């Protein structure tokens with residue numbers, strides 16, 4: 001028999017229940033759904049809010065059951081959205097809707113599990129360059145990873161201006177586009193600043209007196225470090241590494257080089273020289289959030305028979321296996337709530353609420369009410 005874990009009304013004192021508390025709700029009849037059979041309804045005794053067992057399901061308000069595991073498998077093996085939709089005999093919009101649901105699950109689980117980490121290693125950051133909508137709208141996705149564990153902590157999105165070699169026609173078009181969609185001059189600066197802030201927060205939660213951050217020699221990174229307030233400058237050491245050095249395991253930037261390679265290989269939005277690329281910046285980041293869940297909590301650290309190799313990147317970063325197993329058990333079934341997800345990073349909040357601007361998109365992003373309850 002289903003027992004609701006908490007009241008879904010975020011204003012109610014029964015919303016933040018963490019253990020089973022007796023008599024905070026009553027059963028309030030049921031209704032029949034063609035898709036899910038008999039659904040039990042409940043009413044909160046404190047605020048009177050009515051809800052049902054479906055309120056706690058990842059499939060809330062769906063009109064068609066689509067296997068999440070199959071979409072997940074396609075997403076992490078470089079399948080396009082239309083291909084996935086054809087194989088599952090649903091529309092591309094349905095696939096995108098289920099990916100949005102999975103992304104919110106991925107973000108909530110990642111924030112909950114990564115809050116258990118007490119940082120024991122140095123950090124590595126780098127920008128991953130791709131584009132959204134067309135090659136006139138390049139972007140930079142800054143990645144922050146553990147130097148030894150290759151645990152992917154966070155990523156931050158920023159738009160860039162198109163530069164580099166162009167024909168006369170392309171230059172003219174680029175000029176017109178930049179007038180319509182201006183990009184902030186210091187977008188990389190702001191994005192890297194968010195990663196530095198995140199690194200300082202990680203240090204604060206650990207027993208380390210300072211943290212070392214390895215990056216390449218991008219001039220904006222140096223500016224961010226110079227602009228840090230005096231008291232914070234001693235807490236973080238910036239190590240710059242020449243990006244032309246061989247990209248081997250010995251390279252100090254190996255973690256982000258490895259992530260960069262894996263994302264290009266496994267994520268159809270970023271495979272170069274194909275017709276597959278992201279059309280919407282929020283969809284692009286949602287897919288990456290799902291991919292981060294796969295990388296951190298499912299994928300083994302290395303290929304090999306030794307038990308150490310088979311551990312996940314999250315275990316290497318210090319997250320106990322039983323916590324990972326307990327969260328992953330319900331990843332495709334039990335809906336995570338925005339209001340109950342603590343420790344969300346600012347860039348993850350932006351992905352959750354679909355708050356990233358997409359070039360040439362005039363309308364605001366559609367965000368269903370249930371998604372940020």
Ligand SMILES: [Zn+2]
Pocket residue numbers: 007008009012013014015044045046047048049
């Ligand atoms: Zn209530």
